[in-house]
Amino acid sequence: MKLHITQADYDALRAHGEETYPHECCGVLLGHAKDDGNHVSAIVRAGNTRTDSAHNRYNISPMELIKIQREGRKQGLDIVGFYHSHPDHPAMWSSTDFAEAHWFGCCYVITSVDKGKANLTNAFHLSGTTEDDKAFQQEEILITKAVGENA
Amino acid sequence: MKINIPTPLRAFTDKQATVEVNGATVQAGLDALVAAHPELKNHLFTPDGKLRSFVNVYLNDDDVRYLPAAEASAVSADDELTIIPSIAGGTGRPGVGASRVLCCR
Numbered sequence: 001m002k003l004h005i006t007q008a009d010y011d012a013l014r015a016h017g018e019e020t021y022p023h024e025c026c027g028v029l030l031g032h033a034k035d036d037g038n039h040v041s042a043i044v045r046a047g048n049t050r051t052d053s054a055h056n057r058y059n060i061s062p063m064e065l066i067k068i069q070r071e072g073r074k075q076g077l078d079i080v081g082f083y084h085s086h087p088d089h090p091a092m093w094s095s096t097d098f099a100e101a102h103w104f105g106c107c108y109v110i111t112s113v114d115k116g117k118a119n120l121t122n123a124f125h126l127s128g129t130t131e132d133d134k135a136f137q138q139e140e141i142l143i144t145k146a147v148g149e150n151a
Numbered sequence: 152m153k154i155n156i157p158t159p160l161r162a163f164t165d166k167q168a169t170v171e172v173n174g175a176t177v178q179a180g181l182d183a184l185v186a187a188h189p190e191l192k193n194h195l196f197t198p199d200g201k202l203r204s205f206v207n208v209y210l211n212d213d214d215v216r217y218l219p220a221a222e223a224s225a226v227s228a229d230d231e232l233t234i235i236p237s238i239a240g241g242t243g244r245p246g247v248g249a250s251r252v253l254c255c256r
Contacts, residue, residue, distance in 0.1 A: 096243030
């Protein structure tokens, strides 16, 4: 399983993390789930509602998520993942990320932003079907030139 | 009414993104959904029958939890319910340099 994403979308989600530094950014990956992994067709920036603790927390309001989902469906796209940044923190999922992860089958992309500069970007697939058997599994990010390309 | 199913729960609705059900209230609609797709029950509700804390249900553009009648709110055939799991996280670090104990299980 790999995350398929265009260079433009990959660059854009990393740039988002630099723009919001030292706060966490967040957004949604729209696309299609296929046998070889999630294919991203578009990314959508979202607001971080955790203004009380934006340097170490993010939350996307359900209503914003619903609107993104509605717009996506109009284009035949589903929510296949999310992204957020870790300001001055490794691009690894945290215990908070894990506890708050409920979108099974989706990909959680995390970018470390060190001193304002995007560093590593990792993708984690949330496997399992329940809160008891869920697990994050790191997956390869396959950068494509255009949506639908294999490499 | 139409119920929108989020991607992670479509495994339990025969991959359907929307499910049509009959019901006079939000609760009746959710009950009808679970009756049609029993595997959803565990994912939506706690053992004592309450919506799980990370499961948001919206009646059109309103969070059902904040409606005066909550799940007992009346619905019409034209209404739309949307089930949307929460999305949140973050480093959770209390401060720079104290992060490692919080990273990964």
